[in-house]
Amino acid sequence: MATSPVPSALDASPLPALRLDRGSGLPLGAQLAAALRREALGGRLRDGDRLPSTRALAVRLGVSRTVTAAAYEELQAEGWLHGRTGAGTFVAARPPLTGPDPADRTAPPVPTPTVPPAAPRDAPRDATLLDLSPGMPWVAGIDRSAWRRAWRRAADGPPAGRRELAGAADYRRAVADTFLAHRGLLVVDPLAPDGVLATAGTSAAVGELATAVLRPGDRVAIEEPGYGRAVAWLRAAGVDVVHVPVDGQGLDPDAVPADVRAVYCSPAHQFPLGARMPVARRVRLVERARRHGWLLVEDDYDGELRFDVAPSPLLAALARDVVVHLGTTSKVLSPSLGCGWMVAPPAVAAQVLAHRARTSTTPALAGQLVLAEFARTGDLGRHLRRLRRELASRRALLVGELGRHGVAVPGIDAGAHVAVRLPDAAAEAAALAAGAAAGLRLDPLSRHYHGPRPGHGLAIGYAALERTELATVIASLAVIMHG
Numbered sequence: 001m002a003t004s005p006v007p008s009a010l011d012a013s014p015l016p017a018l019r020l021d022r023g024s025g026l027p028l029g030a031q032l033a034a035a036l037r038r039e040a041l042g043g044r045l046r047d048g049d050r051l052p053s054t055r056a057l058a059v060r061l062g063v064s065r066t067v068t069a070a071a072y073e074e075l076q077a078e079g080w081l082h083g084r085t086g087a088g089t090f091v092a093a094r095p096p097l098t099g100p101d102p103a104d105r106t107a108p109p110v111p112t113p114t115v116p117p118a119a120p121r122d123a124p125r126d127a128t129l130l131d132l133s134p135g136m137p138w139v140a141g142i143d144r145s146a147w148r149r150a151w152r153r154a155a156d157g158p159p160a161g162r163r164e165l166a167g168a169a170d171y172r173r174a175v176a177d178t179f180l181a182h183r184g185l186l187v188v189d190p191l192a193p194d195g196v197l198a199t200a201g202t203s204a205a206v207g208e209l210a211t212a213v214l215r216p217g218d219r220v221a222i223e224e225p226g227y228g229r230a231v232a233w234l235r236a237a238g239v240d241v242v243h244v245p246v247d248g249q250g251l252d253p254d255a256v257p258a259d260v261r262a263v264y265c266s267p268a269h270q271f272p273l274g275a276r277m278p279v280a281r282r283v284r285l286v287e288r289a290r291r292h293g294w295l296l297v298e299d300d301y302d303g304e305l306r307f308d309v310a311p312s313p314l315l316a317a318l319a320r321d322v323v324v325h326l327g328t329t330s331k332v333l334s335p336s337l338g339c340g341w342m343v344a345p346p347a348v349a350a351q352v353l354a355h356r357a358r359t360s361t362t363p364a365l366a367g368q369l370v371l372a373e374f375a376r377t378g379d380l381g382r383h384l385r386r387l388r389r390e391l392a393s394r395r396a397l398l399v400g401e402l403g404r405h406g407v408a409v410p411g412i413d414a415g416a417h418v419a420v421r422l423p424d425a426a427a428e429a430a431a432l433a434a435g436a437a438a439g440l441r442l443d444p445l446s447r448h449y450h451g452p453r454p455g456h457g458l459a460i461g462y463a464a465l466e467r468t469e470l471a472t473v474i475a476s477l478a479v480i481m482h483g
Contacts, residue, residue, distance in 0.1 A: 015039070015051060020061060028063055029070030030182070036075060037184055037313055040091060049091045051081070079278035092279060129441040130473060134272060134417035136464035139334050141390055146379035154369035163362045165353050166191075167198020167341075171368035174375035175341045179327055183303065184317035187343060194349045199340040200363040202299050202326045203229040206264070209297065209324065210237035212355035213348055218261040223251050225448035225455065227271050227299065230264055243451035246270055248410065250277035253285040262295040268303050268312045272419045272448045272459045274411020276312060286319040295348065296323045302331040304384055307392035308413040321345055329371055331416060331463075332387060333380075337367035391416055394462045394470060401474045405482040416463035419445055420481060421455065428456040431480050438476045 018035045020028050039045040052060070054068040061068065072089060075081040082092045166172065169191055175198075176190040190196040199205040206229070214220065216238030222231060224243035234241050244255050250270045256263055263285070267277035277285075289296050298315040306312065316325035320343075328340040340363075344352065356362050374380040398418060399409045409418045422428045428444050435442040445457035458481070465473060 015045070015057075018061070020063070027070075028067045029074070032061075032067060032071035033074045034182070034184065036071065037080060040080060045091050047091055050087075051089045051091065053088065079280060129436065129439055130469060131441045131464060132435075132460050132462070132473070132477075133441065133443045134459045134461040135331070136461050137331050137334060137416065138387060138390060138463040140466065141386055142333065142383060143379060146374065146377070146383070149377070150370045150373040150379065153373045154366065157369070160365055163356075163360065164198075164365060165356045165362055166193070167196070167363060168365050168368040168372060170372035170376070171198055171339070172196040172341075174372045174380075175327070178375050178380060179304065179341070180314070180325075180343070184313035185325065185343065186317075193353060194344065194346040197342040197344070197349060197352060198363045198368055199326070199328075199342050200338050201330055201335070201340040202227075202301055202328045203233065204363070205326045205340055205342050206230045206297070206299075207233040207237070208342075208352050208355060209262075209348075210234050210239055212351045213295070214239055214261060219257070219259060221256045221260045221263045222450075223265055223270060224451050225272055225445065226264070226450065227266070227301075228448060228450065230299070231450045234264075241450070246273060246275060248275055249281060250275040251281070251285070253281055253288050256285075256288065256294075258288075258292050260292075260294060262297055263289070264297040264299065266299045266301060267315050268300055269305075269412065269414050271299070271301060272417065272445065274415060274417075274419055276412045276414075277315075282315055282318060285315075286322065289319070289322040294322065295345075298323055298325045300325060300327045302415045303327065304332050305388065305391060305416055306412075306414045307388060307395065316343055324348055329367075332384060333371070333374075337371060338364055339367040339371050391463060397470065398460070398462050398474050398477070401478045402481060405478040407478065407481045417459055417461040419457060419459045421445070421457040422481075423456070425454075425456055428458070431458055434480045435476075438480065440473065440476060440480075442480075 018032070018039075020031050020035070022028070036045070051057070051072075054065050054072055057068045058065040072081060076083065080092055081089055083089050172190040172195060175196050176187040180187055180196070187195050199208065210233050214234075214237060217240065219240045219242050220234055221242045221244045222234070224245050226243075231241055242257060242260055244251060246252070250267060251263075251265045265277070265285075267282060269276060285296065288294065296315065296319070300314060303312070303314070314325055316323040322345070324345070325343040326340065329337050330340070342349075342352070371380070374383075392413070395413065395415075395418070402409055402420065407420055409420055411418065422431060422445070425446065428446060432442050432444060443459045443461070445459050446454040448459060449455055460477065462470070
């Protein structure tokens with residue numbers, strides 16, 4: 001393995017030795033960013049430490065300055081570093097590493113809840129309208145030949161004679177390798193009980209947590225606006241949902257009541273408004289979780305769809321002891337696979353597995369086997385690269401056209417949807433009517449508010465459209481929003 005060493009000291013910088021693997025398929029800039037994150041997480045870089053310039057670091061590493069600049073840019077975008085004009089680049093925050101195991105704070109399991117009511121988006125749709133609802137993937141971009149191969153190879157093995165409570169082994173390994181490792185969540189043994197658990201998706205996983213870990217009367221804080229299906233599952237389990245407003249940086253940890261049992265949030269890309277929670281808030285959220293005994297539920301519903309820099313590190317990578325990480329394949333492949341995953345503290349994972357054993361409810365294996373084959377052949381990695389390029393292009397077209405009409409689009413450069421604000425309910429209703437007249441099914445932003453004071457606007461998905469339809473649709477949207 002060819003590596004580039006860095007001396008143990010860089011001038012007066014506290015930067016320790018780093019190593020980059022030139023033989024790895026991961027870009028050197030992404031490797032360097034990941035290495036610097038690890039140094040901050042391990043305490044070897046501290047809040048306020050000054051880093052060498054991009055030029056000096058490039059010389060010591062023997063790489064192009066483009067590599068070091070890309071790493072610094074990525075870490076600044078995530079909130080790990082900040083620059084001071086004329087002074088240099090400094091470490092902005094170092095999350096805490098250790099904390100008490102929450103095992104003694106988990107609740108006993110309770111009976112299975114009723115299935116939550118369907119959200120409005122599940123109602124019958126007018127097939128004559130182009131559907132711009134958020135959450136729909138780019139299925140047209142899946143390589144059909146690779147897709148068929150994965151299904152055929154998944155069927156080569158013998159039929160399973162029993163349920164797999166934690167999920168298929170190959171699937172759990174594929175999740176750890178493809179979706180978690182490069183984002184800082186290193187799962188040493190994906191097959192351990194507290195490794196990777198297969199789920200049927202993030203919605204189903206929230207239902208399992210509500211049933212197996214929470215109990216009726218528990219209070220759970222959730223983002224406002226936020227994910228309606230999570231709210232539905234929690235309420236179906238008798239949980240008291242506490243709505244915490246979000247701002248341009250996502251959930252404010254200090255706005256969460258101290259007496260909640262858990263906090264549900266989407267820190268990498270807040271749904272539906274699109275904010276990214278900066279490192280300082282993540283640190284504060286973890287600190288409060290440990291002080292008050294909260295369980296943090298991280299919904300990483302579209303974490304692979306990041307276009308400006310590499311996908312953000314996971315909240316669970318900062319605090320495995322208090323975070324339940326949830327992910328899904330429904331935004332990057334197809335919801336028809338019915339595949340998601342959970343990485344949880346040992347006591348929480350044990351309760352989920354016990355609930356599955358008791359109720360004989362486990363995620364279906366078929367989709368897991370297909371995903372594992374798709375990953376094994378490298379087709380998943382190729383698809384993710386195509387997907388990012390395509391959606392980045394689509395988002396740029398949409399945001400650019402809306403901007404030319406004076407419509408601001410908040411949120412980071414990521415995902416498969418945008419949210420735009422409107423002044424009131426009347427403006428929202430007029431936009432929906434104008435969209436229907438133009439042949440578009442639009443999603444009202446007010447639908448994603450679940451407390452007493454909804455906001456208004458549109459949540460616009462741009463992944464499911466045919467590429468040939470996109471330019472016309474975007475032009476119509478700009479006129480609708482401007483009008």
